[in-house]
Amino acid sequence: MTDVRPGARRVGSPWLIGRKWPDGTPVRLYFFPHSGGSPGEYIRWAGQLPExxxxxxxxxxxxxxxxxxxxxxxxxxxxxxxxxxxxxxxAVFFGHSLGALTAFETARALRAAGLPGPSALVVSACPAPDRKRGRASVRDLPDSELLEIINQRYGGLPPEVTRDQALLELIMPYYRADFTVYETYQYAPGEPLGVPLHVVGGDQDIPTELLSAWAGFTTSDSSLTILPGGHFYFRDPAQHARLLRLLTDVTDAARR
Structure with a gap:
């Protein structure tokens, strides 16, 4: 954790990684990771999202x-x-790739249960829920082939991990599980959300028409932002800064 304030305290659910500020920060930003992704990559952005x-x-x-x-x-x-x-x-939900679908379905489930949900949704690098997500299935590939796909498409694993067979045996099952969730996902038609929905993608990744289709999943405002780059466009410092500005704008609007 890089942005720890004095007096911050942890909250109980194993699903939530972060710290609750005692000064009552008025908006919460929840990050839903990509397939095989760690929430830690996103939590490290906290120091750049002080509000x-x-x-x-x-x-x-x-x-x-x-x-x-x-x-x-x-x-x-x-x-x-x-x-x-x-x-x-x-609250604001941000989801990248698989995380976009998870954030969207979580918002729907909260609404169905009559529970508080997000004031805005930001989805990244993922076709709209009712659109084909393309690419051949990878969830049943042998570990060696699946690892090659991870290295080619998803930024790869650190060399020290790929050289450690015991560690690979620990982490490959959750990559495979996430790919299974993504590949078997089926959208069940329902009422659109009623909150602002912001879509972000890299210009070398998902076709724009598949991203723009997200606009039909809300009755509120929607926006589409295309940034230079591929699936992990935000790992480029310039595009990372632009995404953070968008998130700041969205959380500011949710605060008001």
Missing amino acids: AEVWGIQAPGRGSRIAEAPLTAMPELVEDLVRSAEFGTP
């Missing part, structure tokens, strides 16, 4: 939950998350 209380979503099978069996279907994942975690308000 928001930053939280990461940590699914079973990773981090401090490494001993738990990973979940392999979106309905059970969202059901467990909504049952376990209490989301503060006002």
